[in-house]
Amino acid sequence: MTQNIYDDETFFAGYSRLPRSIHGLDGAPEWPVLRGMLPQLAGRKVLDLGCGFGWFCRFAAGEGAASVLGVDVSEKMLERAQRETDDSRVSYERADLERYTPPADAFDLAYSSLAFHYIEDLAGLFGQVHAALKPGGALVCSVEHPIMTAPTRQEWLTDADGRAAWPVNGYLDEGRRVSNWLTEGVVKRHRAVATHLDLLLGAGFRLDRLVEWAPSPEQVTAEPAWTRERERPFFLLIAAARS
Amino acid sequence: MTQNIYDDETFFAGYSRLPRSIHGLDGAPEWPVLRGMLPQLAGRKVLDLGCGFGWFCRFAAGEGAASVLGVDVSEKMLERAQRETDDSRVSYERADLERYTPPADAFDLAYSSLAFHYIEDLAGLFGQVHAALKPGGALVCSVEHPIMTAPTRQEWLTDADGRAAWPVNGYLDEGRRVSNWLTEGVVKRHRAVATHLDLLLGAGFRLDRLVEWAPSPEQVTAEPAWTRERERPFFLLIAAARS
Secondary structure (H helix, E strand, O other): OOOOHHHOHHHHHHHHOOHHHHOHHHHOOOHHHHHHOOOOOOOOEEEEEOOOOOHHHHHHHHOOOOEEEEEEOOHHHHHHHHHOOOOOOEEEEEOOHHHOOOOOOOEEEEEEEOOHHHOOOHHHHHHHHHHHEEEEEEEEEEEEOHHHHOOOOOOOEEOOOOOEEEEEOOOOOOEEEEEEEOEEEEEEEEOOHHHHHHHHHHOOEEEEEEEEEOOOHHHHHHOHHHHHHHOOOOEEEEEEEEO | OOOOHHHOHHHHHHHHOOHHHHOHHHHOOOHHHHHHOOOOOOOOEEEEEOOOOOHHHHHHHHOOOOEEEEEEOOHHHHHHHHHHOOOOOEEEEEOOHHHOOOOOOOEEEEEEEOOHHHOOOHHHHHHHHHHHEEEEEEEEEEEEOHHHHOOOOOOOEEOOOOOEEEEEOOOOOOEEEEEEEOEEEEEEEEOOHHHHHHHHHHOOEEEEEEEEEOOOHHHHHHOHHHHHHHOOOOEEEEEEEEO
16 A cells, blocks of 8 residues: 555645645646646536645546545545635545546546655556546646656755766666655555556556646746756656557 | 778778677677567568668668668779679669669668768768668667767766776767767767767657667677676667658
8 A cells, every 4th residue: 555644644734735726737847848848628517636725626626527536545634625715516425546446447637746756556556547538538646756856865066166966776677666755654656657658558558748847947036045946957847548 | 071080091900800890790799689670571671871891781682672782982992792692683873872862662671780870961871860760660770879989088987886887978069979989080979878879850850769788688688798788888789760
């Protein structure tokens, strides 16, 4: 079973204070790009895997989606999601994505933001998602970029010119990574870019777009503390379709 | 025009001493994986972009290809390729890939080994390759991995645990990189993984497979000096098809 770190008191308190938890999608700097990768939502049936506080579910309903099902393992997150949602087209379900079987041929879009890097059996989940989509249906998702998740010591180094350098090692050694983000002992899964694509193509998806996201030059100008974050990609954004 | 570094005396002398120049494909550690990405060659028409000494051209002919056209900008390399080729199905042509137009709808396979990272207008070349392939034809190619080409100082660092770490920076800043490999001032183009895929999909290709190649554990056992080379991918291998 996937570690349910979001129900850890310390983690949840920290996560709740992040801009993306306070301001929702507009507090997530990658959102404008991820949004641009979405198909039209009006009239569509949407599945959100790892829906958290339900920001995307409410957004999709606001765009006119016919129905939105948000799934998450965290009781605390779903409790708040439910509380903040007043739309009969949106429903929530508590489930561990590691062993979740959504209804088959039911969705036009499967969406997932920063959840898949917690999943151990991603091949299995991609298979479930493929089966849950209608033919031609889309999968749009984000994960931490493998350049971020690879290193055993995720700390900036400095090169001989004095420039910040992100220390990549262990890239080929996929699997468990333990980081101290918001609390100690957060378990994520490191997978190469190629592995994500292999698993998608293997599950029967067609790749439509891949983005290696980092803050844009404009975002760095507005938030100078992010300058270093443009040295390497931060998130991997993927758009694929059931072909 | 692309820098024609292979006709530089010092570079050519150094390149000629590499295992892959002496032993051909079997001297290239990525070859077994790249070979596994090829379609059947018997009876097929093959284009090799950046054919160098013609090793792959002769291999393809040996596998029963109907015809093989090798293209390269280097006079010195083509001179040796010609000299070592005794097969009427193989022909060579000297051209700068930056402005090369192969015949349209003519090939079943376009192959390119470690040449595209010298190309400035890769979108243009992918467009040419797409037009040169018959419908359903394959493109199989390798480039230096963007994790390799990104940093301005391509020198290993050591992390706080004493482990070798490859210094990634400048990943989002695509373009010219000058390295001192075999001689000084070798100009390559850094492009993100996502950019390679964007350009391929934009040219009308379908992605069939992506491999982030590093020496296998077995290769490292046989060649212990390569241990560090498994810390990050070395080459990007791509299989795509004209869809």
